[in-house]
Every structure is written in structure tokens, then in C-alpha cells.
Amino acid sequence: MIPEIGHFSLIVATGLSFLLAIYPLIGAKINHAGMMNSAKPLAIVQFMFMMISFSILAYSFATDDFSIAYVASNSNSLLPIQYKISAVWGGHEGSLLLWALTLGGWTAAVAVFSRGIPVDALARVLAVMGMIAIGFNLFILLTSNPFDRTLPFLPLDGNDLNPLLQDVGLIFHPPMLYMGYVGFSVAFAFAIAALMTGRLDSTWARWSRPWTLVAWVFLTGGIVLGSWWAYYELGWGGWWFWDPVENSSFMPWLAGTALIHSLAVSEKRGVFKSWTVLLSISAFSLSLLGTFLVRSGVLVSVHAFASDPSRGLFILAFLVTVVGGSLLLYAFKGASIKSRGKYGLFSRESMLLVNNVLLIAALLVVLIGTLLPLVHKELGLGSISIGVPFFNNIFFYMVIPFAIALGVAPLMRWKNQDIKPLVSQLTIAAIASIVIGILMPAIFADKIKWVAVTGFTLGVWVIVTSCMEVYMRATHRHTLLKGLTKLGRSHWAMVLGHIGLAMVLIGISATQNYKIEKDLRMVPGDEVVFADYLFKLDGIADADGANYEGYEAVFTISKNGKFETEMRAEKRNYFVQRSMMTEAAIDWGVTRDLYIALGEQLEDNSWAVRIYYEPFIRFIWWGGLVMSIGGLFAVSDRRYRFVNKKIAAK
Amino acid sequence: MNPRRKKRLSIALVIILGLGSVTGLVLYALKQNIDLFYTPTQMIEGLGEEKVRPIAGQRLRIGGLVLPGSVKRSSEDLKVRFQLTDNKGGIVTLEYEGILPDLFREGQGIVAQGTLKSATVISATEVLAKHDEEYMPPEVAEAVKGIQHTKPKYGNDTK
Numbered sequence: 028m029i030p031e032i033g034h035f036s037l038i039v040a041t042g043l044s045f046l047l048a049i050y051p052l053i054g055a056k057i058n059h060a061g062m063m064n065s066a067k068p069l070a071i072v073q074f075m076f077m078m079i080s081f082s083i084l085a086y087s088f089a090t091d092d093f094s095i096a097y098v099a100s101n102s103n104s105l106l107p108i109q110y111k112i113s114a115v116w117g118g119h120e121g122s123l124l125l126w127a128l129t130l131g132g133w134t135a136a137v138a139v140f141s142r143g144i145p146v147d148a149l150a151r152v153l154a155v156m157g158m159i160a161i162g163f164n165l166f167i168l169l170t171s172n173p174f175d176r177t178l179p180f181l182p183l184d185g186n187d188l189n190p191l192l193q194d195v196g197l198i199f200h201p202p203m204l205y206m207g208y209v210g211f212s213v214a215f216a217f218a219i220a221a222l223m224t225g226r227l228d229s230t231w232a233r234w235s236r237p238w239t240l241v242a243w244v245f246l247t248g249g250i251v252l253g254s255w256w257a258y259y260e261l262g263w264g265g266w267w268f269w270d271p272v273e274n275s276s277f278m279p280w281l282a283g284t285a286l287i288h289s290l291a292v293s294e295k296r297g298v299f300k301s302w303t304v305l306l307s308i309s310a311f312s313l314s315l316l317g318t319f320l321v322r323s324g325v326l327v328s329v330h331a332f333a334s335d336p337s338r339g340l341f342i343l344a345f346l347v348t349v350v351g352g353s354l355l356l357y358a359f360k361g362a363s364i365k366s367r368g369k370y371g372l373f374s375r376e377s378m379l380l381v382n383n384v385l386l387i388a389a390l391l392v393v394l395i396g397t398l399l400p401l402v403h404k405e406l407g408l409g410s411i412s413i414g415v416p417f418f419n420n421i422f423f424y425m426v427i428p429f430a431i432a433l434g435v436a437p438l439m440r441w442k443n444q445d446i447k448p449l450v451s452q453l454t455i456a457a458i459a460s461i462v463i464g465i466l467m468p469a470i471f472a473d474k475i476k477w478v479a480v481t482g483f484t485l486g487v488w489v490i491v492t493s494c495m496e497v498y499m500r501a502t503h504r505h506t507l508l509k510g511l512t513k514l515g516r517s518h519w520a521m522v523l524g525h526i527g528l529a530m531v532l533i534g535i536s537a538t539q540n541y542k543i544e545k546d547l548r549m550v551p552g553d554e555v556v557f558a559d560y561l562f563k564l565d566g567i568a569d570a571d572g573a574n575y576e577g578y579e580a581v582f583t584i585s586k587n588g589k590f591e592t593e594m595r596a597e598k599r600n601y602f603v604q605r606s607m608m609t610e611a612a613i614d615w616g617v618t619r620d621l622y623i624a625l626g627e628q629l630e631d632n633s634w635a636v637r638i639y640y641e642p643f644i645r646f647i648w649w650g651g652l653v654m655s656i657g658g659l660f661a662v663s664d665r666r667y668r669f670v671n672k673k674i675a676a677k
Numbered sequence: 678m679n680p681r682r683k684k685r686l687s688i689a690l691v692i693i694l695g696l697g698s699v700t701g702l703v704l705y706a707l708k709q710n711i712d713l714f715y716t717p718t719q720m721i722e723g724l725g726e727e728k729v730r731p732i733a734g735q736r737l738r739i740g741g742l743v744l745p746g747s748v749k750r751s752s753e754d755l756k757v758r759f760q761l762t763d764n765k766g767g768i769v770t771l772e773y774e775g776i777l778p779d780l781f782r783e784g785q786g787i788v789a790q791g792t793l794k795s796a797t798v799i800s801a802t803e804v805l806a807k808h809d810e811e812y813m814p815p816e817v818a819e820a821v822k823g824i825q826h827t828k829p830k831y832g833n834d835t836k
Contacts, residue, residue: 410714626776
């Protein structure tokens with residue numbers, strides 16, 4: 028009975044999304060206040076019903092209701108409770124429900140927190156979000172209903188959650204990623220609503236900006252979390268595989284990053300407006316494309332989900348409708364958008380243009396690399412795969428102009444910048460960066476690799492120029508200390524965002540070039556020396572858990588004859604799903620991670636062992652975290668609160 | 678030329694130059710990094726209408742089922758040899774050194790990346806097994822369709 032309430036709530040929510048898509052829009056057209064005002068309660072009530080539906084699914088998981096097919100195939104009575112809850116989004120149906128719930132949440136949030144926005148604009152925005160909700164809710168109801176029953180022959184116990192997903196990282200990773208993906212629907216809705224009326228001014232950019240930033244923060248966090256999870260859970264010691272599934276989260280991120288920069292220009296200077304609209308449409312379209320690629324199973328991916336073609340067809344149709352419809356609207360109305368304001372060749376505007384062009388170029392590279400195998404196969408030319416070096420090489424060449432421009436851009440003024448006074452400063456910064464860039468591998472590694480030096484130099488360059496910029500702005504009118512406190516939050520946001528990227532660059536350069544990896548055959552008592560560390564396999568013992576049986580290998584690590592640490596790597600065999608899992612042992616540090624993954628047991632009591640030495644790998648995730656924090660600073664800038672109050676007071 | 682046109686010209690030039698170099702870079706990188714996918718039978722018989730066989734030294738991807746009983750491990754190091762087959766009966770040998778994925782088992786579908794050593798021997802640099810019980814790479818699924826029910830014919834009588 029209870030699952031049927033969940034199913035019924037979902038149907039009610041779908042009905043409400045139909046109302047939300049149509050009623051306020053007509054109201055805005057005929058200028059009927061009551062109809063426009065209905066958008067807000069509709070959005071909130073729709074979210075409540077989605078919440079009921081989702082909670083009931085979660086309740087069914089918690090109470091082991093295996094009469095529901097989805098619960099039976101993704102949970103098990105032995106599963107610990109936190110994984111039972113996260114199993115709700117461990118499979119296809121549930122993760123779509125989470126998608127739709129997130130969309131409902133964003134819609135309700137826009138309804139509640141957009142007090143400053145005129146009623147007709149808000150009605151249009153919410154109506155557009157309602158349209159998206161129709162698509163997703165219908166998709167769930169028609170092709171992937173999580174409440175389908177297994178009655179009358181219900182299984183005694185469930186099929187268990189995929190052991191790879193039984194992890195704390197996977198509790199948070201999908202919800203965060205979805206918050207990001209779906210969050211771009213707000214920017215999209217604002218853009219479409221603005222196109223409908225043809226009123227695109229800097230206030231539009233100001234409304235859209237905080238929402239876009241929040242979405243970007245979540246997406247950044249979600250990607251970082253996913254990368255971290257892949258690192259410690261998959262046992263391959265890598266942090267990014269250019270897998271189609273990863274790419275499909277990276278593409279909206281690139282578009283979103285371009286969008287938050289372009290929105291800043293549109294808000295402050297009133298230029299780039301039609302470009303910003305196009306980016307808003309692109310970012311969300313890429314989120315949908317990502318969902319399509321992951322959910323339809325058209326791609327050959329090592330971590331593709333179990334999938335079914337009819338679902339793919341539905342999302343494809345939805346994707347075509349959304350992208351085609353919005354681009355058509357853009358084609359008709361986009362030409363009427365006029366950007367006022369001029370800017371010189373050396374100005375912050377033109378630097379941000381460079382930023383956008385490079386981000387979009389990177390986006391196209393990822394798009395080509397992800398979709399080409401698909402197109403190639405559909406054309407009947409045979410299956411191909413595109414190797415990791417393709418992405419790595421191109422990104423190496425593209426990040427060079429990107430980072431150089433990124434260092435210079437904050438020093439430029441809006442409109443026009445006299446380049447002469449900057450030249451000497453930039454020369455000093457460049458020399459300093461190159462020197463530090465060469466010194467870093469000289470200190471931390473045994474040989475100098477030029478690819479790594481390039482990466483370090485670029486990272487240091489961004490940090491040095493950021494510090495110079497902060498110093499310059501802070502001492503412009505005040506003393507340094509007083510000046511630092513006077514800088515706005517969005518200024519710190521920019522600084523943090525850029526320094527975060529620099530940290531990522533340094534981390535990537537170090538790991539990609541100085542990582543050491545070895546597959547070994549070891550028996551207890553064996554020793555191996557590895558990047559100054561001595562690894563000794565002490566022994567291997569049984570280590571069983573609630574729903575698995577396993578082995579645990581204990582290693583003692585010493586450096587220069589001194590005991591450093593003890594590491595325990597595990598191999599688990601989950602009996603319900605009959606699958607083997609590697610639980611890697613990781614000893615983390617600021618300058619390096621040591622990583623041991625246990626392979627299979629071989630004859631004569633020996634084991635296959637894989638050992639990694641990964642310098643500075645933490646910088647990649649810390650950098651991502653710093654970037655996200657930067658985004659949060661931007662959202663909390665006084666400007667948005669102030670504007671809201673001012674308009675509300677009117 | 679007036680300054681405005683000059684500015685436009687320079688912007689256009691920058692964009693054309695940028696696009697050109699990116700396209701060139703992408704095409705070059707693609708040429709280096711596209712790997713064709715073969716099934717064991719395709720490797721023996723050739724791919725497509727022209728029946729193009731891979732040549733020794735070529736990088737490629739191969740997918741198929743691990744032939745039961747064919748996995749031979751070295752007793753000193755992590756070298757391993759095994760055979761792959763598909764629903765058309767082709768058999769090729771793979772050589773690999775390193776740790777096999779957790780889900781690698783005899784009779785299961787895998788995809789490997791590597792270079793061709795001789796007509797039917799591949800030296801693999803990477804072996805990927807399917808990630809969970811339900812999922813199988815689409816190409817492998819196609820290549821081994823029906824193999825669980827009918828025993829593959831080994832030997833020379835390829836269909």
C-alpha cells in the first residue's frame with residue numbers, strides 16, 4: 028500500500044508540473060496577476076509531492092520491502108542502513124527520481140528566494156522549469172517506475188547493492204552532481220524566459236548569476252568527490268580516466284565555468300549578452316546530454332550502468348525537443364539582443380573573451396572525443412575507442428594559453444587597460460614562476476621533466492599574479508591590512524577560484540609525471556624499495572565483514588631505515604553479488620600518497636600486489652575544494668543581498 | 678584602415694588562427710589515438726567488406742570471452758596468457774603482465790587494449806572486465822551472443 032502512495036504522489040507531481048508549465052505562462056501572456064501568482068504555490072506543492080514520493084522509496088529501502096522490484100535488485104537485508112538509503116540512488120530508476128526531486132527542489136527554491144524579481148518574469152521562469160519537470164516525470168512514470176512491484180512472487184531477499192557503490196563517497200557524489208546538473212536548469216529557465224520577452228538587461232544577469240554559481244559549486248564538488256571516490260575505491264590509483272561518464276559531467280562544468288565568467292561581464296558591463304544566453308542554454312543542454320549518454324547505454328564505458336534502449340530513445344527525444352526548441356527561440360529572438368558598451372583590445376572584457384573561447388574549445392574537444400566513437404559506429408565504420416593520450420595531449424596545449432591569460436586577466440581594468448605599466452610587473456612574475464617551476468621538480472623529484480616544469484610554472488604563475496592583483500587592489504586606496512578587509516567577497520571568490528585551479532594544475536603536473544606504479548608478486552616477508560620507501564609484506568590474514576568475506580594484507584613502510592607507517596590492503600568477496608572488490612590501502616600526505624592495492628592470490632602462497640607512489644595528488648582535490656569555496660564566496664557577496672532588499676523595498 | 682575595422686580584423690584573425698590550430702591539433706591527436714575494435718573472429722578474418730586484417734605492431738582493442746581453461750600464469754612473475762573467443766569461433770591469444778581486474782574470470786567477457794604481436798597474439802597493456810553482473814560492454818555482448826547456450830566450436834571449422 029505504501030509504495031502505491033509514492034507512485035501516486037509522483038503522478039500528482041507530474042500533473043502539477045503540467046499546470047506549472049501552462050497556467051503561469053498564459054497568465055504572463057494576458058497579464059493576469061492571479062494566474063501568474065499561482066506559479067509560486069504550484070512550484071512548492073509540486074516539490075512537496077516529489078519529496079513524499081522520494082521519501083517513500085527511501086522508506087521502502089530502509090524497511091527491506093522486496094516486493095518492489097527496484098528495492099529487490101538494489102538492496103539486501105544485510106546491507107548497513109546508510110547504504111540502504113544511498114542505494115535509493117544506486118540504480119537507474121532511483122537516480123532519475125533523485126534527478127526529478129532535485130529539479131523540484133530548485134524550482135521551489137527559485138519560487139521562495141526570488142522575492143526581488145517581477146511577478147511576470149518569475150512566472151515565466153517557473154513555467155520553463157515546469158516544462159522540464161514534465162519531461163523528466165513522464166520519463167520516470169512511463170519507462171522507469173521505481174515503484175514497480177514484483178508481486179505475487181516476491182523474492183525473500185534482495186540482490187544487494189553493487190559493492191563498488193557501498194561507500195561513503197557514493198552517498199554524496201550523485202546528489203551533489205545532480206544538484207549541479209539540474210541547477211543549470213535555473214540559468215536555462217532564466218535565459219529562456221528572458222528570450223521570450225526579449226528583455227535582456229544586466230538585471231537579468233544579476234538574477235541568474237547567484238543561481239548559476241550555486242549550481243557550479245555543486246557540480247565542482249560533485250566532480251571532485253567522484254574523482255576522489257574513483258581513486259580510492261576502484262583500486263587503479265588514478266583520479267581521472269576520460270571515461271565517457273566522467274566526460275559527460277565535465278562538459279557541463281566547462282560550459283558552466285564559461286557561463287559564470289560571461290555572466291559577470293554581462294552583469295557589470297552589459298556586453299556578451301547573447302553569448303551568455305547561448306551558454307546558459309548550452310550548459311543545461313550538456314547536462315541533459317550527459318544524462319542521455321549515461322542512462323541510455325549508447326556509449327562503451329567501463330562504468331556504464333545497466334541500461335535499456337527504449338529509455339535512451341525517450342531521453343533523446345526529450346533532448347532534441349529541449350535543445351532544438353531553445354535554439355529555435357534563440358535564433359528568432361537572439362538577434363534582437365543588443366550589447367552596448369565598447370572595450371579595447373587590452374581590457375578585462377577581451378581577456379574574459381579569451382577565457383570563454385578556450386573553455387568552449389576544450390568543451391568541443393571533450394565532446395568530439397566522447398561522441399566520435401558513437402558516430403563512427405553508427406556510420407558502420409566499425410567500433411573504435413579514443414585513447415586517453417588524445418585528451419591529455421590536447422589539454423596540455425590548451426591549458427598553456429588558458430593559464431597565461433588567466434594570470435593576466437584580473438590585472439586588467441574593464442573597458443581599456445594601458446598595457447605599459449603592467450609589462451614590468453608581468454615580466455617579474457613570469458621570471459619568478461619559471462624559476463620556481465624548475466626548482467619544484469629539482470627539490471621533490473630526481474629528474475626534471477619539461478612537461479611537468481610547464482605545468483608547475485603555469486600553476487605558480489597563476490598564484491603569483493593573483494597575489495600581485497590582491498596586493499595592487501588592496502593598496503590602491505588603503506594600507507595593505509586595511510585594504511585586505513575592504514575587498515569584496517566576490518573579489519575573494521575570484522582569487523580563490525583561480526588559486527584553486529593553480530593547485531589543480533600543480534597536482535596534475537606532479538602526479539602525471541612523477542607517479543611510480545609497479546605490479547609485483549609478493550609472498551609474506553618480501554620487501555621492495557620504491558621511491559625511498561621500503562615496503563615489507565608482513566602477512567595476510569582473513570578479514571570478514573557483514574556481507575562479504577575477505578583477506579587483509581599488512582604492510583610495514585619504512586623510510587631510510589625508520590618506521591613510517593603500517594598499511595592494510597583488503598580483498599573482499601561479496602557473496603550476494605558474487606563479486607570481488609579491492610579495498611586499497613592509502614597512506615596520505617601533503618606531498619605524496621602511498622597506495623597499495625591487493626590483486627589476486629596466486630599459487631605457492633604469493634599474491635599479486637600493485638603499489639603506487641603518487642606525489643601531490645591531494646592538490647587536485649584540494650584545489651577543486653578551494654574553487655568550490657570561491658564559488659560560495661561569490662554567492663554570498665553583499666551585492667545580491669543588497670539588491671534583493673532594495674528591490675523588495677520598492 | 679580605420680581603427681574599428683583594424684580591431685575587427687585582428688579579432689577575426691585571432692579567432693581563425695585559434696580555430697585552425699585547435700582543429701589541426703585535434704586531428705593530429707586523433708590520428709595517433711584512435712584504436713579499432715576487433716572481435717577474435719574479425720581479427721582472423723579481417724574487418725569490414727575489404728576484410729582488412731590488423732598488421733603486427735598496430736594498436737587495437739579486442740573484446741571477447743575468456744576461453745575456459747586457457748588461463749596460464751607464470752610461476753615467477755605476474756605474466757599471464759589466456760585465449761579469447763566469440764560466437765563465431767575465432768580464438769586469439771593475449772599476453773599480459775600485471776594485475777587482472779577483480780571481475781576477470783574464465784568464461785566471462787573482457788575488453789583489452791594492446792598491440793598486435795603476430796597474427797593471433799596480442800600483447801595487452803590494459804585488461805578491462807565488465808563492471809557488474811548485469812553490465813557487459815555492448816561490443817562484447819554482440820560478439821558473444823548466444824555463446825552461453827551453444828558451445829563454441831573450437832579449431833579450424835570457423836563459420
